[in-house]
Amino acid sequence: MLIFTIIVNLIITLFNLYLAVKIWQLRAKLSLITQELNKCESIIHSLLITTPNFLIQKQNNIYHFRQKYQLLQLQLNQTQQIIILLNWLYRAWRKYFKK
16 A cells, blocks of 8 residues: 555656646746747837827828819819810800901
């Protein structure tokens, strides 16, 4: 019975030693993963810290482009009206003075 108890205790000890080694390896892997995640967080933070200024700048650019587009639309409408008026004047001139 004593030998059986010693053998069972040895088996339990070996199993616990195996578990301790696996836990130690897992701890090392988790440490590496933590370091990589910290690096990623640092990179993402440096990217995101500049994002608000970048977005504000692009928003201002869009605002200026929209203003310029509205001005160009106005100029296009005025040009179209001038062309329509010139076309009407040309037709009137041909109708009344070319007879």
